[in-house]
Amino acid sequence: QKEVEQDPGPLSVPEGAIVSLNCTYSNSAFQYFMWYRQYSRKGPELLMYTYSSGNKEDGRFTAQVDKSSKYISLFIRDSQPSDSATYLCAMSREGNKLVFGAGTILRVKS
Amino acid sequence: NAGVTQTPKFQVLKTGQSMTLQCAQDMNHNSMYWYRQDPGMGLRLIYYSASEGTTDKGEVPNGYNVSRLNKREFSLRLESAAPSQTSVYFCASSLRDRGPYEQYFGPGTRLTVT
Numbered sequence: 001q002k003e004v005e006q007d008p009g010p011l012s013v014p015e016g017a018i019v020s021l022n023c024t025y026s027n028s029a030f031q032y033f034m035w036y037r038q039y040s041r042k043g044p045e046l047l048m049y050t051y052s053s054g055n056k057e058d059g060r061f062t063a064q065v066d067k068s069s070k071y072i073s074l075f076i077r078d079s080q081p082s083d084s085a086t087y088l089c090a091m092s093r094e095g096n097k098l099v100f101g102a103g104t105i106l107r108v109k110s
Numbered sequence: 111n112a113g114v115t116q117t118p119k120f121q122v123l124k125t126g127q128s129m130t131l132q133c134a135q136d137m138n139h140n141s142m143y144w145y146r147q148d149p150g151m152g153l154r155l156i157y158y159s160a161s162e163g164t165t166d167k168g169e170v171p172n173g174y175n176v177s178r179l180n181k182r183e184f185s186l187r188l189e190s191a192a193p194s195q196t197s198v199y200f201c202a203s204s205l206r207d208r209g210p211y212e213q214y215f216g217p218g219t220r221l222t223v224t
Contacts, residue, residue, distance in 0.1 A: 008150060043114070043200055043215030044153070088152060096141065096160065096207040097168065100152035 006101030133201030
């Protein structure tokens, strides 16, 4: 069983929809939680970062961490075609050795 | 600033050949990392260097060696390439190796081993 599970999708939504992306994990020692966005044939770039439990909001993006359920989410409001990408969750115990999910492909149709 | 640069962008090798993937960063970061990305597997850490002069194994180190040449450069070597090493390789760097420091990724090297 993988330490981090993420549905690969693809997830296809109309422009303006609210998107929910999720990951589950098994290692209770994880305390740093991140979401990376990766456009086709590019390197990943950090989108959101959360330490321990709670919510964090940045513009149209909201990250949630529920450590009791070992479940993290990324919400995208008012989704745009430019949001079409692969979204990777990543987590670690100490911030350096990241464990990634497989990534979810998101397609936003105009 | 160029950020993290990787060379080459593409490479095709025959089984048994060797090659070195180069990575450099101009952000004065202390820590550098090598990942591989395979379909359905996400990114997996091969090796990392917490600081100049140190290297450590990640999740999938077998078949690879690394060299932290100086603070800027971190190379990944395949001594005898195998088809299972066909992948996209990403180099990343961060200011520190512990705590909430963002890892910045390079554009990747697409390697095919036939």
